[in-house]
Amino acid sequence: MINAEMVAALEQNKTVPSLGQTVAAQRAEHVLAVLKQSAKPLGAYELIDRLAATGNRIAPTQMYRVLGQLKDAGLILRVESQNAFIAAQHVHQPDEPLALLVCACCGRVDEAKADFLTPALTPTANALGFKPQRSSLEVIGECCACRDSPD
Amino acid sequence: MINAEMVAALEQNKTVPSLGQTVAAQRAEHVLAVLKQSAKPLGAYELIDRLAATGNRIAPTQMYRVLGQLKDAGLILRVESQNAFIAAQHVHQPDEPLALLVCACCGRVDEAKADFLTPALTPTANALGFKPQRSSLEVIGECCACRDSPD
């Protein structure tokens, strides 16, 4: 459905060429566009509402399919602690170790590489006979802007 | 509601003495007991059902209050990726960096200290002006038992 060509196009804020005309591709594009415009993570139903406002109402099932595709393509990230989604600042591999810095104050989320994770977890994993596949690291705190703001 | 004395008692699988006779304390005890008996994380409504089976049905709101109290006391942990809860193997501080090793196969969850997190995150946090407060690290993989099982 979403392929390398589309990922490349979406990443550059361009319309996906040939395949971009399929219903599914256009929807994925719309959803991604809405997420990119949002400073904060959006839930599935909030996304549905915002999409509906542009005349593109879809059912929850559809939205979750689109979100799954975008996630698999590395174009969006799921914020587990909020059951919500953000547009990725960079395209990622599914198993790439990332840290999400979540502002408890304004909700903004930043992504950062977390390459230290794999080596740091190895001893523990080995000791327990656990084979890590992917990880989710979310750091809750206060972002730059909220620290500076007078409250 | 839940105080140091109760935490100490609950930690040792004992009934909370004096205060343990309050309705709330007994409920917290029941919920914790159910979680301790489960190999896998349990959702709030699954907990409600299991508690009801022992003649102690409570409403969702109540359950979330109990879960909140137990969590604040460090007696249970929330598995963000599953919206579910486990009994803590050890009592924890709310801001203590932990890794949860979640088996994608059987659902079992192990907890491990993740002291490496704080120093590892400092450079990134500083660069972004982000002030970390607490973190949630969940590692999805295959546990010891599932690797050994024939499948």
Added chain:
DNA sequence: TTCATAACGTTACACTATAACATTACAAAA
């Protein structure tokens, strides 16, 4: 053309979580 299959659509429902408000328990002030 016919058939298989994958994509897409729809309905319905189960689970997660909390807002809002009612009631009760309890202890300090009058």
Added chain:
DNA sequence: TTTTGTAATGTTATAGTGTAACGTTATGAA
């Protein structure tokens, strides 16, 4: 003792999250 404030507890209702199950359509291969 009564009053009263407050914290705990109880209840109802509802918003939000997620998916199972199944129907329909599109597409390409036999």
